[in-house]
Amino acid sequence: MNIEGKSPFQARVAKYAALADPARLRIVDLLTLGDFSPMELQAELGMPSNLLSHHLRTLATTGLTIRHRSEADRRRSYVRLAAGALEGLVPAAEHGARRVLFVCTRNSARSQLAAALWQQVSEVPSTSAGTHPAERIAEGAIDVARRHGMDLEDRTPRRLDLVAGEGDFIVTVCDNAHEELTGLRGVHWSVRDPLRLGTAEAFEDAFADIAHRVNDLAPRVRAA
CATH class of the missing domain: 3.40.50.2300 (Response regulator)
Structure with missing residues (x-):
C-alpha cells in the first residue's frame, strides 16, 4: 500500500497495518536506535533474504523507512526510519x-x-x-x-x-x-x-x- 495521496488517517492506518506483523515491528524497534544494513538486519532477525526484502518493501511503501547507499562501500546500503515515522507511537527499547x-x-x-x-x-x-x-x-x-x-x-x-x-x-x-x-x-x-x-x-x-x-x-x- 502506497501512502501517497492518502489522508493522514489512512496513512496512519497503513502504518499500523505494516507494524501488525511481528517481524516488521521488530525491524522498526531496531531502527529506532540507529541504521542497519539489510545484511545486519538479516543477522539480527535470522530470516531469509527474500522474506526480509518483502518486509523492507512494505515498511518503505507505508512511509516508515528510507534507504540509501553507504558512503564507504557502494555495494552496501542502510535502512533508517523516515523523519516523523513513529509520531504517536512509543518505541519499546531503552x-x-x-x-x-x-x-x-x-x-x-x-x-x-x-x-x-x-x-x-x-x-x-x-x-x-x-x-x-x-x-x-x-x-x-x-x-x-x-x-x-x-x-x-x-x-x-x-x-x-x-x-x-x-x-x-x-x-x-x-x-x-x-x-x-x-x-x-x-x-x-x-x-x-x-x-x-x-x-x-x-x-x-x-x-x-x-x-x-x-x-x-x-x-x-x-x-x-
Missing part, C-alpha cells in the same frame, strides 16, 4: 549507559557535533572520538556549531582506543567507522559526511540530521 560515546573516522565534525548536541538535551554524559583522528576540528563544523550557539573551537580530535571505557554506549555517526568497528555495544547513524562537499549547506544538513537523531534517542537512554 538503554542504560554510563556515558554516550559518538564515533566517526576523524573526530573532526559529525561526532563532535553529536556530543555537543547531546550535552544540551541529556544528563547522561557524552564525549566523542575517532578511529583515525584528524589534527583539528573542521572549520565547517566550528562554523555550523557557532551558528547554532555552540562552541567547538577548544575541542581536540581524540583516538577511540584512548577514550572508550566500560559502560559506554557507542554511537557511530559515519559509515566508515561503523564498517571498520565490529562487536561494539551501541548503534549506528548513517550521517552523510559534510566534508565531502565542504559547503555550509552540507554542514547544516549534517547538523540537522544529527540534531533530529539526538532528540529522538536522548529520552531513551538513562544513566546506568
Whole structure:
C-alpha cells in the first residue's frame, strides 16, 4: 500500500497495518536506535533474504523507512526510519549507559557535533572520538556549531582506543567507522559526511540530521 495521496488517517492506518506483523515491528524497534544494513538486519532477525526484502518493501511503501547507499562501500546500503515515522507511537527499547560515546573516522565534525548536541538535551554524559583522528576540528563544523550557539573551537580530535571505557554506549555517526568497528555495544547513524562537499549547506544538513537523531534517542537512554 502506497501512502501517497492518502489522508493522514489512512496513512496512519497503513502504518499500523505494516507494524501488525511481528517481524516488521521488530525491524522498526531496531531502527529506532540507529541504521542497519539489510545484511545486519538479516543477522539480527535470522530470516531469509527474500522474506526480509518483502518486509523492507512494505515498511518503505507505508512511509516508515528510507534507504540509501553507504558512503564507504557502494555495494552496501542502510535502512533508517523516515523523519516523523513513529509520531504517536512509543518505541519499546531503552538503554542504560554510563556515558554516550559518538564515533566517526576523524573526530573532526559529525561526532563532535553529536556530543555537543547531546550535552544540551541529556544528563547522561557524552564525549566523542575517532578511529583515525584528524589534527583539528573542521572549520565547517566550528562554523555550523557557532551558528547554532555552540562552541567547538577548544575541542581536540581524540583516538577511540584512548577514550572508550566500560559502560559506554557507542554511537557511530559515519559509515566508515561503523564498517571498520565490529562487536561494539551501541548503534549506528548513517550521517552523510559534510566534508565531502565542504559547503555550509552540507554542514547544516549534517547538523540537522544529527540534531533530529539526538532528540529522538536522548529520552531513551538513562544513566546506568
